[in-house]
Amino acid sequence: MDELVRFGVSIEKGLLAKFDALIRRRNYTNRSEAFRDLIREELVKKAWDEGESVVGAVTIVYDHHRRELLNKITDVQHDFQGTIIAAQHIHLDHNNCLEIIAVRGKPADVQRLADTLRAIRGVKHGTLSMTGAGKDVE
């Protein structure tokens, strides 16, 4: 764990009161932790904008009854094996599966994986969520 640096911050009284109320509702126990999370969120946006390595999740929902769909989804995942860390499969209901794929790589590659999976007929939804920077995670 990295050494902590302590420094002073000045905020208008009214603004600070609203911030304190907000972070209390979000279950933070102190301001420093809330500030750290706001900072990290900005760094993830920057990593994503600038094409640095990121980690995240690709989620898809699909109807497993559709012929050949499972094979296609598996084929695509193998084409992107450098990007995929692992996958988790959940049976949502009689027809629908939720598959969550943990990914690490350049934003463009991760995006291309998500696009390719979503374009498969029978895949109903697809999202890409960027959780963090892929390296030098602080």
Place this chain on the structure above:
Amino acid sequence: MDELVRFGVSIEKGLLAKFDALIRRRNYTNRSEAFRDLIREELVKKAWDEGESVVGAVTIVYDHHRRELLNKITDVQHDFQGTIIAAQHIHLDHNNCLEIIAVRGKPADVQRLADTLRAIRGVKHGTLSMTGAGKDVE
């Protein structure tokens, strides 16, 4: 202007170095101002999520050659006159106009105005941008 409160914040050394680099690139001259802006951004998201009053801009692009389009856009704006503060009109090119409408009101009303304008045939794009809380702006 509200009284400033000064307090201490603890951040890991490596994380703070990255934050300092990030805000320098965004032209901030000190950390407090950057923190204030991060806080205000969270408060705007909260106002929007919870249906509090917000201010913002609705922008649309449309082809002014299309018959009756200007009348329809004006009619809609009059239906929402309680929500609209003012509008600005820009000639983008020979065919296309950009109209930016300053709005204040409940998120649901502002969203409905944006949806209604965008649904008009000939209106090519429409966005809604929430700038700030509509009252008690800190």
Place this chain on the structure above:
Amino acid sequence: MDELVRFGVSIEKGLLAKFDALIRRRNYTNRSEAFRDLIREELVKKAWDEGESVVGAVTIVYDHHRRELLNKITDVQHDFQGTIIAAQHIHLDHNNCLEIIAVRGKPADVQRLADTLRAIRGVKHGTLSMTGAGKDVE
């Protein structure tokens, strides 16, 4: 699988050419599948905006060396066991873990789970991604 309905759509020639180029790059093999995905994406946004049941993923990155962190994360997950379907744990590097939690429930509950996990000291990042409507998935 649901019966297909076929109907006509009119689009300006230039706009359609750009759409065809865009979906080709995203690996779609036909327009109908691309339209279906655009529609489903709108329905997910609607479900989320209106508090209907959704499915998705909460992802967090944390330093597993921090004392008591694993216990706290597990405690929170048990408090939300009605919302959580399953969780997947990935070792990102020597210090950092990526945990991806499959969730189903009201947007407010899912958001509260994500907020609570992110507020724990040592949890570095957290995102919430809404993949689909939680029921009547089309």
Place this chain on the structure above:
Amino acid sequence: MDELVRFGVSIEKGLLAKFDALIRRRNYTNRSEAFRDLIREELVKKAWDEGESVVGAVTIVYDHHRRELLNKITDVQHDFQGTIIAAQHIHLDHNNCLEIIAVRGKPADVQRLADTLRAIRGVKHGTLSMTGAGKDVE
């Protein structure tokens, strides 16, 4: 206005019913117009992602009582005069002004303008909204 092309689309019955309900609520009178808007929205995202020219609005809220603030805001706008089309100024309340700046240019330049304005002390909020592609608007 561009020539219309008509073609067939196949959508599952249940999904189409939900789409029809959604667009009716958004005040669309026909599906083609709704599809055109979905397509244009994707093209704007693409233009933004790939650094093509865009048009949009930068909105800021600031306290006009703060000394030198108006001069600084004006100075920045002059530095970016190639990017700014026009600006509109609204008096929100006794202290606060809303300024909406119509912009056209590369996403990176427009983003830098928004960042620079937001970083000025006294500027409380700032958003950037990308309305459309800056040229070849369909």
